[in-house]
Amino acid sequence: MADYLRDVGKRPVVPAVAPGEIRRALPAEPPAAGEPFEAIAADFRELILPGMTHWNHPGWFGYFPANHSPPSILAEMLTATLGAQCMSWQTSPAATELEQVVMEWLRGMLALPADFTGVIQDTASTATLVALLTARDRRGTDPRMLTVYASTEAHSSITKGARLAGFAPEHIRAVPVDAAFAMQAGALEALMAADAAAGLAPACVVATVGTTSSTAVDPLRASAAACGRHGAWLHVDAAYAGAATILPERRALFDGVELADSFVFNPHKWLLTNFDCSAYFVRDVPALLHTFAAAPAYLRTAHDPEVVNFRDWGIQLGRRFRALKLWFVIRSYGVEGLRAMLRRHIALAEEFRSWVEAEPGFVVPAPSPFGLVCLRHEPPALAGDGAALDDWNRALLSRVNAAGDVFLTHTQLGGRYTLRLAIGQWQTERANVARAWELIRSAAGAT
Numbered sequence: 230m231a232d233y234l235r236d237v238g239k240r241p242v243v244p245a246v247a248p249g250e251i252r253r254a255l256p257a258e259p260p261a262a263g264e265p266f267e268a269i270a271a272d273f274r275e276l277i278l279p280g281m282t283h284w285n286h287p288g289w290f291g292y293f294p295a296n297h298s299p300p301s302i303l304a305e306m307l308t309a310t311l312g313a314q315c316m317s318w319q320t321s322p323a324a325t326e327l328e329q330v331v332m333e334w335l336r337g338m339l340a341l342p343a344d345f346t347g348v349i350q351d352t353a354s355t356a357t358l359v360a361l362l363t364a365r366d367r368r369g370t371d372p373r374m375l376t377v378y379a380s381t382e383a384h385s386s387i388t389k390g391a392r393l394a395g396f397a398p399e400h401i402r403a404v405p406v407d408a409a410f411a412m413q414a415g416a417l418e419a420l421m422a423a424d425a426a427a428g429l430a431p432a433c434v435v436a437t438v439g440t441t442s443s444t445a446v447d448p449l450r451a452s453a454a455a456c457g458r459h460g461a462w463l464h465v466d467a468a469y470a471g472a473a474t475i476l477p478e479r480r481a482l483f484d485g486v487e488l489a490d491s492f493v494f495n496p497h498k499w500l501l502t503n504f505d506c507s508a509y510f511v512r513d514v515p516a517l518l519h520t521f522a523a524a525p526a527y528l529r530t531a532h533d534p535e536v537v538n539f540r541d542w543g544i545q546l547g548r549r550f551r552a553l554k555l556w557f558v559i560r561s562y563g564v565e566g567l568r569a570m571l572r573r574h575i576a577l578a579e580e581f582r583s584w585v586e587a588e589p590g591f592v593v594p595a596p597s598p599f600g601l602v603c604l605r606h607e608p609p610a611l612a613g614d615g616a617a618l619d620d621w622n623r624a625l626l627s628r629v630n631a632a633g634d635v636f637l638t639h640t641q642l643g644g645r646y647t648l649r650l651a652i653g654q655w656q657t658e659r660a661n662v663a664r665a666w667e668l669i670r671s672a673a674g675a676t
């Protein structure tokens with residue numbers, strides 16, 4: 230493990246394997262007798278490791294980060310060693326109470342109001358489903374009459390969650406966005422008012438801070454006002470960007486978050502905590518419990534009146550001890566250490582953006598308030614030909630990634646194929662970002 234962390238930067242970020250290749254190298258049948266650990270470890274090194282995509286490679290610029298750190302890794306080893314199933318207070322008192330303490334620390338770090346209570350979920354997708362289910366129940370109307378709103382740039386987990394929560398697909402509204410890809414508050418209000426006038430009941434608005442394509446920031450204050458007028462729940466999806474609420478100088482981007490009903494962000498994306506760990510904060514805990522509490526006789530304990538049983542705060546019964554790694558991370562780095570990491574990534578993103586903007590032929594199509602920069606290369610010869618530009622940028626991206634030193638992914642922004650460079654791995658240095666830019670320029674044919 231230590232060797233891996235030291236040497237991961239020397240590996241290609243993404244393995245050069247063909248589909249099925251790894252599977253064919255592995256026996257189809259399990260061994261009848263146990264094998265020596267040396268044989269298992271050797272196969273791990275020779276068959277598995279070369280087939281991994283290295284999310285914690287310093288040249289990782291794809292998707293959003295899933296960064297980790299040495300203290301988080303050690304905590305995961307301890308969690309695995311303890312092997313506890315932390316569904317209720319009695320099944321591990323320290324796990325429950327540490328989760329309460331670190332979520333209270335986090336709430337303070339994020340500057341969320343004191344009437345928010347935190348619980349750790351596995352992923353933001355689950356937390357958003359939890360919010361949608363709670364919002365549905367709190368509205369107390371025939372679910373077929375309920376409506377849900379999110380921008381056209383919202384994450385796919387919103388639509389998926391709304392469908393799973395039983396909202397009718399035709400009542401899931403896609404609110405248009407402005408030139409900066411943020412939800413248009415006026416359009417949200419108009420859609421909600423039209424639905425209410427038609428006898429439907431607006432149940433939930435999901436606003437995003439830091440959309441997946443471009444880190445756009447939806448207007449939270451105006452969304453909260455619309456929710457107030459129509460009796461809807463406001464859920465804020467800040468899965469990636471939420472980590473940046475710990476930066477006083479970035480807090481203005483979250484203006485109005487204190488008016489939300491729930492908020493989710495992933496320490497497993499940009500806060501040095503191993504996947505998975507998603508922090509969900511909710512204001513109306515009784516509403517949450519109303520939707521999720523279930524206490525069959527075999528789970529009841531004498532302590533129930535005095536304790537929190539987190540099994541009643543989400544979908545699954547069994548729970549991992551995720552608070553431990555968050556505790557190790559926050560204690561090891563301190564709030565200032567975590568801020569320094571985020572600031573370093575944001576400064577690198579700003580510097581990268583300045584390089585792109587200064588280079589003729591390159592376009593930066595969206596604001597970049599966090600660690601992500603979107604870009605396109607638009608050579609004059611292809612000007613105005615959207616399909617040709619898309620093909621050109623697609624080919625450019627595969628040339629950049631082919632070197633194996635860096636890995637970027639793409640999105641579609643304003644209908645156009647767009648490259649994304651997301652900075653957030655803990656070992657990423659300026660040299661890695663500079664290497665990415667060098668590869669992009671040379672793939673674009675610049676000198």
Ligand SMILES: *Cc1c(COP(=O)(O)O)cnc(C)c1O
Pocket residue numbers: 293351352353354355384386437439440441466467468469495507
């Ligand atoms: C990554 C992301 C999600 C999904 O997060 P998971 O934890 O993988 O479910 C949801 N919303 C946004 C804005 C994201 O960036």
